[in-house]
Amino acid sequence: MEVGLRLAVCLFELLPAVVLGVSLNDVQPTTQPTRPLTGAGGETESSLLKCSLQGSPRLPAFSTEGDFVIGGAFVVHYQTNAVVNNYTTKPGVATCTGSFSARDLRFARTMIFAIEEINNSSELLPGVRLGYQIYDTCSSVPVATHVAFQLSNGQDPVFYEDGNCSQSGVVVAAVGDSGSTPSISISRILGPFNIPLVSHFATCACLSDKKQFPTFFRTIPSDHYQADALAKLVKSFGWTWIGAVHSNSEYGNNGMASFLGTALREGICVEYIESFYRTDPRNKIRTVADAIRRSTATVVVAFVAAGDMKFLLEELALDPPPPRQWIGSEGWITDPNSMSFSFCAGAIGVAIQQSVIPGLRDFLLDLSPSEVAASPLLAEFWQDAFSCSFTKSVNKKKCDGTEDIKTLKSPYTETSQLRVSNMVYKAVYAIAHAIHNAVCQETSGTTQCDKQMRLEPKRVFTELKKVNFSQNGYHVSFDANGDPVAFYELVNWQQSEKGVMEPVTVGYYDASLPIGQEFRINRDLSWMDGKKQVPVSVCSESCPPGTRKVLQKGKPICCYDCIPCPEGEISNMTDSPDCFPCPREFWPNTERDACFPKPVEFLSYEEILSIILAVVSISGACLAIITAVIFFYYRATPIVRANNSELSFLLLFSLTLCFLCSLTFIGAPSEWSCMLRHTAFGITFVLCISCVLGKTIVVLMAFKATLPGSNAMKWFGPPQQRMTVVSFTFIQVIICIIWLVVSPPFPVKNLTTYKEKIILECALGSAVGFWAVLGYIGLLAVFCFVLAVVTRKLPDNFNEAKMITFSMLIFCAVWITFIPAYVSSPGKFTVAVEIFAILASSFGLILCIFAPKCFIILFQPEKNTKKYLMNKN
Known part of the structure; x- marks a missing residue:
């Protein structure tokens, strides 16, 4: 299905006449006869060109007007309502449904917070007000594609543009998406119009290809570095026999491919590789869970998006597997929903650097009942969080305004370990700095900004490539591929004193350091089942010195037998593939792990x-x-x-x-x-x-x-x-x-x-x-x-x-x-x-x-x- 959708996206680039949702080419010029108007000079206005959108517009989850508008795309829901087209009526807009991600709602609200903070700043874009249009892409490629066209066209059903209906809408740049697959679709559509897309959570290494995605930027590191960090993490603990699961998406497929390439070079063998997607039938997800349950590998590397991991962990919870050491990608390792599954205790993985955003928590908690009721997305969150309803409901009590969000424990209110939220924050500020450099000038020590200027997205794209600043102590810049400097924290799921699972930073991975020094662990770890000893995950026990490895027929290179070295030969290291003979005047010891000078024998007077x-x-x-x-x-x-x-x-x-x-x-x-x-x-x-x-x-x-x-x-x-x-x-x-x-x-x-x-x-x-x-x-x-x-x-x-x-x-x-x-x-x-x-x-x-x-x-x-x-x- 995804392949078909990606082909559809390519068709949008090649065949402008193709229509999906609301596209730029849904705009059709129509000439309307008007009565002559006589001006002061007696001139008569000619007929006007009217441009109108032909499709149904998609309403943003959050929006506000501004001098320059920034788009936003987040995965707040994980599913969409199935729409059956009978070709007799105009197709409706697909709506989001299913599981609700309070975490991504926090990401969207963080974008609003950053924009409001910039609007109140006297240094960045003084006198200029930024607007925003934030959409829920429902983790769906069709919806993400529709959102991309919506951001390109704007929302006005009828507009006039000097006889030109091919101009883009008011969005000069966009933040998002939360996943690699929808980000690929959005970037392919925005790219030809030079509209930059700055993602906070799309990590697929494929997005670094500037030939395919010329206007894509991100504040989160590429999976190329994440895969390298995970492989070295596995190797550092001596695990050579692992299982691997990944999302059947651009994020999971590319990330796992990169990981497996690095793992192969590190001598790590994989017992099984399973892929799935959240929309797969339950039998498919059960197959993945069964592979984990019956495997001999203790370690499971999961390159999975948070939304997909939720479905796998729920399936595993029905019949918990034997103790497994989970190694997680940044997609789910800090997801609060995943931490509720006790059989994942001791999980370790790479995560985005922990950060602090002053004032964000107060902003997130500053929600009045009237404000919540006016936003369908906030209303859904409120009703789900407090088990109440703004309308009459038999099963739920009525939301009466007495609910206190400050006492709520939810991924939305969890700001003690801001990670991806900071990526959103930096993405908004990167776009703001690009707009500032495009419309503002320093004059006599003061900054003057031209908010009436017609700002083309291409100018913002050009300035984005040059941004270099620090915000709240965090540096923001992009390399030639639109990627930031890769820095990860190593986090370990440990139980707090209250018995709650929480991610604890135990080390870091810094790609800017010399080779061999990127990886550091500076704190004790907790392993599966709360043990303090490093678990063992090997197909065969290590061959001690004095033996050599002999591969088992039909099995990976990590499965072998240990054969003692033949007479006169030794091996002086663990897992030696070969034994080598001692020099002529030397002979092995009893253990055959070292050569010693042969005893010299002659008829001595001492005998x-x-x-x-x-x-x-x-x-x-x-x-x-x-x-x-x-x-x-x-x-x-x-x-x-x-x-x-x-x-x-x-x-x-x-x-x-x-x-x-x-x-x-x-x-x-x-x-x-x-x-x-x-x-x-x-x-x-x-x-x-x-x-x-x-x-x-x-x-x-x-x-x-x-x-x-x-x-x-x-x-x-x-x-x-x-x-x-x-x-x-x-x-x-x-x-x-x-x-x-x-x-x-x-x-x-x-x-x-x-x-x-x-x-x-x-x-x-x-x-x-x-x-x-x-x-x-x-x-x-x-x-x-x-x-x-x-x-x-x-x-x-x-x-x-x-x-x-x-x-x-x-x-x-x-x-x-x-x-x-x-x-x-x-x-x-x-x-x-x-x-x-x-x-x-x-x-x-x-x-x-x-x-x-x-x-x-x-x-x-x-x-x-x-x-x-x-x-x-």
């Missing part, structure tokens, strides 16, 4: 395992030294002399070094320790095996020497034995030097074996060098083992080949098992396996080769004789 290995290593070295001392002390005894004492001492020395070299594997690896541990191990073990090999060869040569005609010992005497040991050891030294020169071992941080810690170890450098060292040791050990096996059954008592065989068997077994254990052992246990292999093989050698001899020397001295050793059993 029990290291202490045990070190004790065993030192014990082995001490055992070798003690054995050497015993052998040195008993060096002259047959058993020591018979076992090649020189190689024995050299073997004990090398075993001591083998035991001690295991200590280089303990502690934090460094460049020198990495090179030392592997080379020392390789060289000392080759020295040790070389000595054992030498002893084995000596045994073998000694057996060969007992054969007739053999001179084997001549070829393997002490010089040859020394040369053998030195040669075998020198080869290992050469291998180690090549290894160290080409690619030596070096300390490295192993980050791959364990994800959660760093293994500080020695890299081999050249793997070929490492396995060459081990391979050479193994080769000598195998060769020695073979020779020992060959000589193990020699009959002599001094034959130690059996002991060498056992020691080599242990040695080979240890190092054969070492290889897989070394490769598979993780971290610091790799080093422990290597130390264990060194110690095990060293103990195998010293125990198998020297323990029996020491036992005989110390505990069986009777066997330590030449006779016993030479005895072949």
Whole structure:
């Protein structure tokens, strides 16, 4: 329906012949014959052109004559009587009916108060009297359109205008309307004739478009700023899951669209969006109410006009919904009628700045019964307020003049928090200043105004764009779009000490401040159900640090599941969309919300395992030294002399070094320790095996020497034995030097074996060098083992080949098992396996080769004789 009406308005602009109500084109010139008039000069007046209105005029609710007349349009009623046209009689004028808005009546009376105040002023328009024509638009686009034509044409049914019937009426500017939709219709009609319209309550951002509405001004901020304020208000309390309802009008549709755009950028999701209008069938309004009742969103943002909100709240009151936190636009958040619904307690929203207008309350209360009876609108208000009637009525008592309006509690008399009334007040003063600048001049310190001047609305429009003044401490000016500087108060519905719901200012929104500083809350708020804690309205609870959001399929982005971060990754903020890995040398804590340096692991001297290995290593070295001392002390005894004492001492020395070299594997690896541990191990073990090999060869040569005609010992005497040991050891030294020169071992941080810690170890450098060292040791050990096996059954008592065989068997077994254990052992246990292999093989050698001899020397001295050793059993 509204679309059709808007198209009709466009037709008025494009096709002047179209008639709706009373238009400028309802004026038709007719030539009337008149009898000749003879003047003093004998001249005869020609026939006169008569211009007359063809439609039925609409009477204003309030009017008075003046030198310059200002129009007014307010929504005092919310409905109109349905008119059925039968096309047989002239259509009548649609009349207003339905709910009565005492608040808008106050707005209209505020306009009258401002005009009378200006008429009594000696500074603004001195000597000039302003008149007014104020209409009730009934919140109806057709009625608002009719009012616009009425303001354009005037009320005289017949008038003469020098043969020109296309001139506008006496209104030079207008104040209104109270809604965006009727204001759009009125502005489209007044605009082509340059008649400015200054609205006090039309907030649709679309009205800032000067191409469509060139003569529109307003003293209330645009919804562009209101939508931004509401979205930031919702975001500031952490509400990301809301419901949205709005008026199905220009105000609600454009306002909600602007709000939703801002809300989307702020990450707010909307569970439902419902629209309605006060004239909709009850089923439609019930559908909106049911959506609010069954929703999971706790917060409801209502971008609704006061007249529409009344119908929705009445429907909700029939079956109150679960507690809801209402967020209101300025259209209804300060409406006293809405505050009577207790389930809206704690509502918060943006409101026009609270103000004080001195003398307004006295003016509003200065109503005599005779004055009331003379005005149909005031009479209706009076009868409704005091439940009486000026005519005989069965259901109501007669209004007898004893009613005291000063005791009346009504939106009409509520002046403690003037907000929109101040917008009306400023709109009237803005027009007055524009008229003043057009018709008044300063002469010798006095102001002279030409009230006889024919003032064109276009001149008022031009001056309105330049007004810049302050009234009662409130600044008034317009930007290029006809908008004022946006400033809102944040109001919260709180119960007073008397138990009455009232709006309390808790903060403000100032669009003139830098971005990010526009929004302030400076007072405690009361929430739904009178609670003091901020309600929660989210589709999903916030994901704590250490988790990430995963959207639920088919639902808005505010609905998600919280998934723990995978191993090695963290999220350090709430509602993180992703987890990110820690740097290579860092690892998440247990909660996976922070990265900490990975613990560095190596075989430290402080560990029990290291202490045990070190004790065993030192014990082995001490055992070798003690054995050497015993052998040195008993060096002259047959058993020591018979076992090649020189190689024995050299073997004990090398075993001591083998035991001690295991200590280089303990502690934090460094460049020198990495090179030392592997080379020392390789060289000392080759020295040790070389000595054992030498002893084995000596045994073998000694057996060969007992054969007739053999001179084997001549070829393997002490010089040859020394040369053998030195040669075998020198080869290992050469291998180690090549290894160290080409690619030596070096300390490295192993980050791959364990994800959660760093293994500080020695890299081999050249793997070929490492396995060459081990391979050479193994080769000598195998060769020695073979020779020992060959000589193990020699009959002599001094034959130690059996002991060498056992020691080599242990040695080979240890190092054969070492290889897989070394490769598979993780971290610091790799080093422990290597130390264990060194110690095990060293103990195998010293125990198998020297323990029996020491036992005989110390505990069986009777066997330590030449006779016993030479005895072949």
